[in-house]
Amino acid sequence: MTTSLLRQRGHQDSSRVSMVELFFDLVFVFAVTQLSHGLLADLSVKGAMQTLLLFLAVWWLWIFTSWVTNWLDPERAPVRVMLFALMLGGLLMSSSIPQAFGERGLVFGVVFASMQVGRTVFVACVMRGHSPVHFHTFVRIASWMSLSAVFWILGGLADGSSRASYWIAAVAIEYISPAVYFWVPGLGRSTTADWDVDGHHLAERCGLFVIIALGESILVTGATFAGLAWTALTVTAFVSAFLGSVAMWWIYFDSGAERASHRISHSEDPGRQARLIYTYLHLLIVGGVIVCAVADELVLTHPEHATDAGLAAILGGPALYLVGNALFKWASYERRTPPLSHCAGLVLLAALAPMAMSLHLSALALGVATTAVLVLVAVWETIALRRVR
Numbered sequence: 471m472t473t474s475l476l477r478q479r480g481h482q483d484s485s486r487v488s489m490v491e492l493f494f495d496l497v498f499v500f501a502v503t504q505l506s507h508g509l510l511a512d513l514s515v516k517g518a519m520q521t522l523l524l525f526l527a528v529w530w531l532w533i534f535t536s537w538v539t540n541w542l543d544p545e546r547a548p549v550r551v552m553l554f555a556l557m558l559g560g561l562l563m564s565s566s567i568p569q570a571f572g573e574r575g576l577v578f579g580v581v582f583a584s585m586q587v588g589r590t591v592f593v594a595c596v597m598r599g600h601s602p603v604h605f606h607t608f609v610r611i612a613s614w615m616s617l618s619a620v621f622w623i624l625g626g627l628a629d630g631s632s633r634a635s636y637w638i639a640a641v642a643i644e645y646i647s648p649a650v651y652f653w654v655p656g657l658g659r660s661t662t663a664d665w666d667v668d669g670h671h672l673a674e675r676c677g678l679f680v681i682i683a684l685g686e687s688i689l690v691t692g693a694t695f696a697g698l699a700w701t702a703l704t705v706t707a708f709v710s711a712f713l714g715s716v717a718m719w720w721i722y723f724d725s726g727a728e729r730a731s732h733r734i735s736h737s738e739d740p741g742r743q744a745r746l747i748y749t750y751l752h753l754l755i756v757g758g759v760i761v762c763a764v765a766d767e768l769v770l771t772h773p774e775h776a777t778d779a780g781l782a783a784i785l786g787g788p789a790l791y792l793v794g795n796a797l798f799k800w801a802s803y804e805r806r807t808p809p810l811s812h813c814a815g816l817v818l819l820a821a822l823a824p825m826a827m828s829l830h831l832s833a834l835a836l837g838v839a840t841t842a843v844l845v846l847v848a849v850w851e852t853i854a855l856r857r858v859r
Contacts, residue, residue, distance in 0.1 A: 475596050477543045485671040488544040494553045497560035501528045502686045504567040506763045513779040520571050526641050527582055533749050536675040538593050540667045552592050559585045575633055579626025583619035590615050607660045610652035618643040648745050665741030669734030676748045677727045683759035687715050690763050694770045703773040707834050710841045711766035717844035721795055725855050730802035751798045758791025769837035776833035781826055788840045789819045811850035818843045
């Protein structure tokens with residue numbers, strides 16, 4: 471491998487997201503759809519825990535690949551081939567999600583582990599002879615990924631609760647590794663200074679994943695509404711779901727994404743911010759969108775009633791999204807407190823929970839109420855920021 475495979479930073483287009491990266495993301499539109507449909511099909515504690523575990527894996531695969539294309543140039547043929555190979559693996563992995571805890575567990579485990587280890591080894595080969603610091607970093611990462619791969623494969627071979635236990639261990643290994651700077655006996659650990667990411671590129675990549683999740687939500691809303699009778703209830707639910715998606719877009723993109731991108735782009739230690747803000751905290755944001763998509767479909771198909779699990783999804787999706795955005799903005803703006811508008815929104819959502827139970831609110835009534843909270847937060851923050859400016 472030669473240094474020509476690396477991004478040449480410093481010129482005008484060096485941080486732009488390439489078309490092949492956007493093409494790669496299409497696989498994850500499918501993955502997000504599979505996750506939301508899986509949760510909708512089994513809206514129970516067990517189903518939610520299984521979906522959470524698979525979501526953590528999907529997100530980790532995507533964000534680590536985004537870190538890689540922050541250093542490697544996707545316009546180079548070997549890097550493109552690597553991304554296309556990951557796309558093929560991603561399609562296999564996503565196709566196995568509905569039966570990941572059934573007959574296709576081994577497929578999911580083997581494919582996921584192969585993608586994580588294979589991509590990391592590829593980058594280590596590229597960095598060898600060019601950047602000893604990055605080479606040793608990716609050797610450390612490969613060591614951690616190889617360890618987790620053992621548990622992914624063992625989980626695929628196991629049945630029932632044993633599979634979940636192995637995969638929880640695998641996820642824990644992968645999520646702990648950046649927090650301990652990929653420490654490996656004999657090799658030591660990395661530092662955030664070693665992770666000299668292009669902040670603008672990584673911020674844009676994560677913003678695009680949020681768009682993927684929101685797009686899947688709109689897709690579910692439109693497809694579900696198209697197959698229903700257009701009554702006053704379904705039309706109201708449709709409009710409420712759309713306004714909720716617009717409010718979520720507004721909360722993240724109106725100011726948060728741009729200000730955070732500016733902050734990391736001018737940071738003296740972008741690697742530290744990238745690890746916390748974009749690698750860990752964006753989990754909550756994307757997860758909130760996925761749960762909201764499930765809630766929107768529930769409200770559309772059953773507007774007059776909802777189970778306790780359904781009510782939890784209708785309230786939990788917006789709450790998770792607001793928590794994620796509040797932490798994201800708190801950390802990226804270096805504020806003393808999270809945004810007041812987001813905190814107020816969470817208080818209102820918390821107040822809706824006992825009301826929904828005591829007043830026996832319909833799914834539609836609760837859905838409209840949560841949409842109103844999201845719209846209020848978006849308007850409140852916009853007005854507050856305009857006053858500051």
